[in-house]
Amino acid sequence: MATHRLGIIMHGVTGRMGLNQHLDRSIVAIRRAGGVALPNGDRVMPDPILVGRNAEKVAALARQYGIERSTGDLDAALENPDDTVFFDAATTQMRADLVTRAIAAGKHIYCEKPVADRLDKAIAVAKLAKSRGIRHGVVQDKLFLPGLRKMRMLRDSGFFGRLFAVRGEFGYWVFEGDWGQPAQRPSWNYKKAEGGGIILDMLCHWRYVLDHVFAPVKAVSCIGATHIPSRVDEQGKTYAADVDDAAYATFQLEGGAIAHINCSWCVRVRRDDLVTFQADGTHGSAVAGLTRCWTQHRVNTPRPVWNPDVPQTMNFSDQWEELPENITYDNGFKIQWEDFIRHVVAGTPWKHDLTEAAKGVQLAELGLKSWAERRWFDVPKLEI
Numbered sequence: 001m002a003t004h005r006l007g008i009i010m011h012g013v014t015g016r017m018g019l020n021q022h023l024d025r026s027i028v029a030i031r032r033a034g035g036v037a038l039p040n041g042d043r044v045m046p047d048p049i050l051v052g053r054n055a056e057k058v059a060a061l062a063r064q065y066g067i068e069r070s071t072g073d074l075d076a077a078l079e080n081p082d083d084t085v086f087f088d089a090a091t092t093q094m095r096a097d098l099v100t101r102a103i104a105a106g107k108h109i110y111c112e113k114p115v116a117d118r119l120d121k122a123i124a125v126a127k128l129a130k131s132r133g134i135r136h137g138v139v140q141d142k143l144f145l146p147g148l149r150k151m152r153m154l155r156d157s158g159f160f161g162r163l164f165a166v167r168g169e170f171g172y173w174v175f176e177g178d179w180g181q182p183a184q185r186p187s188w189n190y191k192k193a194e195g196g197g198i199i200l201d202m203l204c205h206w207r208y209v210l211d212h213v214f215a216p217v218k219a220v221s222c223i224g225a226t227h228i229p230s231r232v233d234e235q236g237k238t239y240a241a242d243v244d245d246a247a248y249a250t251f252q253l254e255g256g257a258i259a260h261i262n263c264s265w266c267v268r269v270r271r272d273d274l275v276t277f278q279a280d281g282t283h284g285s286a287v288a289g290l291t292r293c294w295t296q297h298r299v300n301t302p303r304p305v306w307n308p309d310v311p312q313t314m315n316f317s318d319q320w321e322e323l324p325e326n327i328t329y330d331n332g333f334k335i336q337w338e339d340f341i342r343h344v345v346a347g348t349p350w351k352h353d354l355t356e357a358a359k360g361v362q363l364a365e366l367g368l369k370s371w372a373e374r375r376w377f378d379v380p381k382l383e384i
């Protein structure tokens with residue numbers, strides 16, 4: 001059994017996602033585990049080179065994680081034929097250009113979502129990747145969450161009967177930064193000029209979640225809002241937040257189900273998790289958070305009585321049965337990296353490509369258009 005080296009150029013690894021999910025919990029974890037196993041028993045050991053504007057910062061990160069290579073020179077990194085994969089987790093706005101440069105340099109691509117801040121750019125990138133015959137992928141981490149994997153298993157098992165409604169609640173309070181609690185998200189998220197906005201950020205997630213966990217999205221209606229118009233940035237400077245920090249979106253799905261998802265960075269949490277989905281069908285309902293999932297079958301459905309004169313006697317949460325942990329679930333970002341590495345090296349099947357990435361941007365763009373024009377939009381099939 002041989003071990004193959006895979007050179008990966010990693011860009012944007014000083015950021016929240018790049019550092020925590022992709023470097024620490026994925027690539028470093030994979031290296032510690034002795035690499036990725038291929039179907040023939042060989043292994044692949046990722047050999048990353050960390051790239052960033054600040055060479056000192058990426059060098060320090062490399063030292064911290066026992067990685068030998070780092071650089072401040074992206075062009076030179078792209079020229080090295082021994083590094084065949086380019087990964088990007090930097091800001092959304094830069095992504096399409098970076099990915100285009102990397103494809104032009106002949107690299108395979110793996111990147112965070114959204115792949116672009118506009119659909120035309122996302123389509124151009126996907127077309128370029130297809131024409132160059134490289135292997136490509138986008139992060140679709142929510143599909144690997146234990147809670148949503150359980151939900152999909154319920155759908156596939158026929159548990160719901162006819163599924164007719166899905167409700168999603170996503171969000172938590174992001175501090176404004178002006179009264180002693182620093183903001184816990186980067187300030188570019190709240191600036192239009194820097195690619196911010198919750199609709200662009202989250203609707204690309206909901207596209208693949210709805211398409212693959214429930215049913216394909218056919219149409220969207222969305223209204224956004226800027227609930228907190230002024231925030232304080234990383235330097236302590238007050239700035240105008242000029243994009244949507246909340247969005248209330250309704251979707252029609254193939255098969256007739258209606259999905260409604262609220263997304264907000266201005267909501268205080270009183271639910272099971274930071275994102276929860278409830279799915280209702282004729283035979284049963286289910287609620288999933290990030291990891292756990294509960295069901296209520298038609299035969300276990302109680303009959304509550306509406307009586308405002310008496311405080312509620314039922315504890316509704318107790319009326320649901322939790323799905324058992326029959327499978328060990330690894331970190332979703334890591335699982336997806338392992339699948340992508342197998343796809344690159346051994347050509348194993350892979351679904352999360354740049355066409356899927358463009359579909360996410362398409363839904364976000366239609367959501368923004370729906371808000372601007374105050375109307376529903378059908379989601380046309382993407383030809384790439």
Ligand SMILES: NC(=O)c1ccc[n+]([C@@H]2O[C@H](COP(=O)([O-])OP(=O)(O)OC[C@H]3O[C@@H](n4cnc5c(N)ncnc54)[C@H](O)[C@@H]3O)[C@@H](O)[C@H]2O)c1
Nearest residue numbers: 012013014015016017018053089090091092112113114186
């Ligand atoms: N999959 C998910 O669940 C998920 C969650 C959050 C964010 N994201 C995506 O990940 C990406 C990064 O988000 P984040 O929250 O980690 O942001 P962040 O601000 O924490 O990190 C941004 C990174 O980009 C780098 N960067 C910024 N400007 C740059 C420039 N001009 N040149 C070179 N590098 C530059 C920063 O140094 C940093 O490494 C976004 O596209 C976002 O949509 C995905």
